[in-house]
Amino acid sequence: MPKPNLADLTAFASIAEHRSFRRAADALGVSRSSLSHLMRTLEGTLGVRLLHRTTRSVAPTEAGERLLKRLAPVLRDLDEALDGVSDDSGQPSGTLRINGNETAARLLLGTVVPLFLARYPQMSIDLVSEGRLIDIVEQKFDAGIRLGESVPQDMIAVRIGGDMRFVAVASPAYLAANSPPVHPDDLRQHRCIRQRLPSGKLYRWEFARHAQEITIDVPGVLTLDHSGLMVEAAIDGLGIAFVPEHVACAGLDSKKLAIVLEDWSPAIPGLCLYYPGNRHIPAGLRAFIDMIKAFIF
Template identity: 75%
Template sequence: MTKPTLADLTAFSAVATHRSFRRAADALGVSRSSLSHAMLALERDLGVRLLNRTTRSVSPTEAGEALLARLAPVLRDLDDALDAVADARGNPSGTLRINANESAARLLLKTVVPLFLKRFPSMALDLVAEGRLVDIVERGFDAGVRLGESVPRDMVAVRISDDLRFVVVAAPSYLSGRTPLITPDDLRNHDCIRQRLPSGKRYRWEFRKHGEEMAIDVPGVLTLDHNGLMVEAASDGLGLAYVPESTARDWLDDGRLVTVLEDWCPFIPGLCLYYPGHRHVPAGLRAFIDVLREVNH
């Protein structure tokens, strides 16, 4: 039997954990075909099948589960040891993978990322902008960035922005001659620019005032999936849009848009960076958090 390399075992652990060649390949930074060939070679060298494969899924065999159970703590201990060495020399290295929505990614690129990469030249940053909320552990990310209310409860969260709010905006030309909006129910008599969420569902506009909460499935013939496009459509008079206030700020400041139903649009917790609390925090992530706190101080 040929003794497998550390790279082979790490690759097997990634495939068995993610239960997907594509996600494992993304996490490892290799091609899916090369990863598949490596797993076939590993099984051939060990003389046992480790993975059950179908056209749509992959899962460990009984032998694969047994190997993974013994291998996982060994790989974690190895990561901890390497992180300890990095801490000792004060120069973390490796790749830090962060999953964020587009607005969060833009914020990080303007604030934290330049200082982080300058201060830690041995670190590489893989920042993935993705609309839908993903399982960062399953997808092989070190951390995620989302609005505070979307952070899973079992995660450690670090605030990276002030509270924010969504507002209903419209062009003055659209509102001219129309009945004023007093409550969210009045939206049912207006043209609204609806939002398609990354999950494929349409967003129900959510409002709150004095403890009363409402979620309105607004009417409208136009549906978009990008806040910036919704702001532009609203400024062109195509209807009402419900967007982050920061996204519409320039249009509001110069009068191209105005807000309605402001007293129904409370502030909500801002963006947070989050990571698993039950796992060892890599040196690179700790360094990133330190820079994050410094920038936001």
């Protein structure tokens, strides 16, 4: 029986991982028709059906799962061998694609990125800052950066900063004219500066104290989509804003803002870099993670 080639096996592994011919084709840089042809060839060569196909989904058959279990470490070892050749000839090279938010981008640009690019001149970084959560595998990113609580459970996370917290802040003038809230429910009687998320949904404010958690869809006549603008609006006395504490620190230090409901604002896990745990880690990403651990922790 003729043996399948590496392209066919790689195509099968990609389809099984993405559960989609379209996403696998995008990841491999081939057309869907070419990928379908490769799979028909592979199944014909092996004489067994490897994938269940419907109009909406793709999933490995029992035989496909057995093949994938044995194939995954082989492909991972091959990637590592190829990386080893690159490492033997010099430093890591290529482009490292990272998706994060604005806070993460600013943190990296002020710490790790300049050092990384100086140490590894053959590497380049494509850093995309956006607020919406995406599938980093589907969108072809090597890693993502989000708050620890937002990292998908099937990813490996590396802390890149300490804990943080969200705080409700308002100007002294606003608090002088309106009784400060003493319980999160009191916010329903206040003008709040609401936040629209990149998904289009309004952010619901989250508070916790003594194991009690409260989530509130606050009222307000002003809605913004940027934490910095929300802080400026709060300083101008337009209402109470709920923002990361570090975004409001300048206003707090200058006494232009005050925190309310502070005992309802516990610390939460801060930013984490995350990447797929079931994939080979490129040499460039490994080097980047090592530098994060060395310079941020």
